[in-house]
Amino acid sequence: MTRIEYDPAHKVWLFTTPNTSYAVHLTAEEEVAHLHWGAPIHLSDAIHLADTAIPTRRRTAETPLDGTEEYPVEGGLRYGRPALSVRFGDEVRGIEWHLDGSEILTEGNASELWLRFHDRVYPLEITLHYRVYEDSDVLERWVEITHRGAGTVGDTSASADDLQGSVDILTAHSAAWVIPFRDDYRLSHLHGHWGGETRLERVPLSPASSFTIGSRTGVTGHFTNPWFAVDDATAAEEQGEVWSGALAWSGTWQLVAQRFANGRAQVVGGFGHDGFATWLLRPGETLTTPVFAGLYSAHGFGAASREWHTYQLRHVLPNAGELRPVLYNSWEATHFDIDEHNQKAIARVAADLGVELFVMDDGWFGQRVDDRAGLGDWQPNPKRFPNGLTPLVDEVHRLGMRFGIWVEPEMVNPDSDLYREHPDWVYHYPTRARSESRNQLVLNVARPDVAAWMYDWLDELLGKHGIDYVKWDMNRPISQPGWPGEPDNPGRVWIEHVRNVYDILDRLRRAHPGVAFESCAGGGGRVDLGILARTDMVWTSDNTDAYDRLAIQDGFTQVYAPRVMSAWVTDSPNSMNRRTYSVRYRFHSAMAGLLGLGGNLLEWSPEELAEARELVAAYKRIRPVVQHGLLHRLLPPEHEELTAVEYVARDGSEAVVLAFAHARRFGADSPPLRLRGLDLSGHYRDAESGRVGSGAVLTHHGLSLPLRGDLDSCLIHLLRED
Known part of the structure; x- marks a missing residue:
């Protein structure tokens, strides 16, 4: 079945997924107008909409363009949030574009549409990308912006230097999602903080208003998550129309939901945030935005969630078909007081309970006896591991478990050999103090030499020690994002940091295909479709309180699959709220995702260990359904x-x-x-x-x-x- 149809006479494109349709139209003024996003329609229906649905123009500040365009650029009679804002060398802002052409490509079960435009005067090319799959209702969108090197079109007074110089990309969102006309609109989003991430909130979208969520921290963030859902304020878990979207980006980002005075609603979003230039585009360069995926559901929030989960299992997650093992993590048992002896002792108890993956957490390297030193010095502490990591790894393998290890590659302690040797490797401004959080600074991973160093030691660690699993942590956000020596492109760090982390993970996965990776950022601070494409699971929250986790997991599964949702059974009373729970309650809460154990097993009673053994076995019986089935809240x-x-x-x-x-x-x-x-x-x-x-x-x-x-x-x- 053709997933993308085109009518050249009317310049209408129709995308067809198993249960939905999406249609766009190129107007006579060469604006890409949205026509339909919802229940299935035919190409003839989309053509009819193109002939009748575009309002006539008026001489007023409320223009027909508001809330109608697929990708609203700055310029002309547009007053909403632009998806693309640029500044040329002669200080001209705004874009007047002309369609160069379109192309429909098919590979496997994916079909892709390219709409390529150029500015009428300046050497800028913009390509809108759309992709649909035969087995998913999710539509993926992203944009490529290319500096073509010199202006060749139009009659202009701009100088040659203006046409050939760099272009400031001030805003470059991935997509604008037009929500069909409804009597009312309600926005669902996820909010929280450290220890209370991904909690669901629903708010009305008032007329002539906007609602913004995002992260300014250089990472996805604890406070909000790059997902939204819009309904007409009547949808429920299993009924009603829901339009939703999720951004595949693990750095700074922004989503803006707007309800225009003309009654339309639109959500625009992508990487970057207000106050910082996104990118300085030089001749010959291309800036590619992250994927912003969208989904329509006719059967409520629950059906939308199940379709998001299915999409992730089929098109996002690496090795999605594998069952994730039951893991044990040593952090809450030993904290920084870690050595070969106590790790082996806990590993033996964990193996007896049926644990399949043993993860040694922080404290194994350098002078890491607390959180004040050692980050950056990624060699085993010789006092704690006199013979290196090999004896522990071998013992864990002998016990029938895989071996995992905690790392925090993007960070450095000032009290470390790495920092003393390379103080210039951290984000900083020469005239400002270097602000520490958790006694650590952030390495400038945007620098090629820092990224190369990071890959090399991780590659050596994995290749030398027989490690099966990596918990990749990031315990503080970016601050003072200065890069002395890179004065011409200050916004580069926000994008290049994430790109280089992605590249390192991609290269490590190719070099060590048997190693699994977990994303962690002080809990659930790095959870998004971008990191999920490169990791096997995510740490949902540092809050392991079994009751609190029910709300965190409820919000998490609005968009993310249980297959990636890590949850631990820890000691009681729990350290977060000092509440006391039964062993059974703690296990059942953690069984809702990927079961892990994190308590001090050496202090559990024989009765608790016996019950835990039974519950681990019970989880193994049900995990195919939990990890790969369909979730109903x-x-x-x-x-x-x-x-x-x-x-x-x-x-x-x-x-x-x-x-x-x-x-x-x-x-x-x-x-x-x-x-x-x-x-x-x-x-x-x-x-x-x-x-x-x-x-x-x-x-x-x-x-x-x-x-x-x-x-x-x-x-x-x-x-x-x-």
Whole structure:
């Protein structure tokens, strides 16, 4: 089936996905106008919209262009947020473009459209890219901006130097998403802070207003996440139209949702942030923006989430088909007091519980006895590991586990050999103090020599020690983003830092294909589609409180798949809120994603260890469904009494329910929990009790839950009988 159709007479392009359509049109004024994003339509319908849907022009500050363009550039009668803003050498701003041509390409199950424009006077080329897949409703968009070297078009008074000189790219967003006319608009986004990331918030979009989220920290960020969803304020988990988007970028970014006075709504977004030039584009150079993916769902937020998850499993994640192992991480057990002896002791207990991956955290290198020294000196501490890492790695492998290690490659302590040798390698301004956070500075990874050094020591570490897994951390954001010696392109650091991190990860994966990578940034500070294309999982939050995690995980799964959501079982009472939980409750909370253990197992009682062993085995039985199935959020964390999630195998053969009681009230029993996604004509057997129920009864009447008391939980595994 042709996924992109074109009518040259009307200059209309129609994108068709399994359940949606998207249409654009080139107007007589060579503006790329949006026509449709929603339920399936035919090319003839899109042509009809092109003939009737574009408003007539008026002489007013409220122009028909507001909220109608696919990629609004600065210039002309445009008053909304531009997706592209440039300044030429003669201080002229704005773009007047002309279509050079279009091309439709197909490779595998992907189809791509290029729309290539050039400015009528200046040597600037802009190419709009669209990509759709045969097996996904997600549409990917991005832009290439090229300096063609000299102006050759039009009658201009600009000098040759103006036409050949560099172009300031002030804003270069990846896409503008037009939301169809509705009576009202509501924006959903994720917000939070360290220890409370990815919490869901829904806010109204008021008329003639804008709402901005983003990060100015050089990393994706704890406070917000580059995802949005817009509905007409009536959509729910399993009903209503939802338009959503996610940016594949792990640095500074911005999304702006606008509701214009003419009633239209639009979301524009990409890398960069206000106050800093994005890029200085020199002759012959091309700036490529990150992918900004969009998705329409006709069946609520839940269906949108499941489609995002499926898209990530099929088109984003490396090795997505693999089951992620149960891991143990030593941080909360030993902190910086780490050595070969205590790591081996914990590893033996972890292996006995059924753990498959043992990860040694911070404190193994240089003079790293606390957080004040050692970052940058990536050699094993000889006092703690007198024979290097090999004896520990070999012991972990002998126990039947893979071996993982923690690193923080982008950071350096002032108290380190690296910093004493290369104080110029950190971001700084010569006339300003170097601000430390967590006693560390940020290496200027935008510098080619720093990036080369970083790759070399990581490549040696992985190749020399038989390491199977890397937890890549980043515990502080960028500050004082100065680069002495690079005065002409100050905005370069915001983009080149991320690009070089991506490049290093890509090269390491090619050089060490058996090594898995986890993204971490002081918790969930680096979670986005860009980093997910290069890592196998992400650390969701430093907050391992089992109850808090329910809200964090609920927001996380609005867009990101459970297959990448790392969660640990830690000690009780938990260090975050000092709440006490049962072993079962802690495990059930962590089983909602990728199960990990992080407590001090040497201090767990025999009874706790025995229960943990059983729960690890239970997770292994259900993880194919949790990691690769379809998620249904049955009851949200803010529900008065219960939170519940359900995972259904894609072939319908089994389902998993995790339910959590909050505080019991007035002695009432919990009502039956109505399930979703089951075959109404099928029958399902409870793997533990043996009871059998029909899909119709479980869906329309519900499942009785064995919950008793406050902070109780249960796991129910249903197997289809026929």
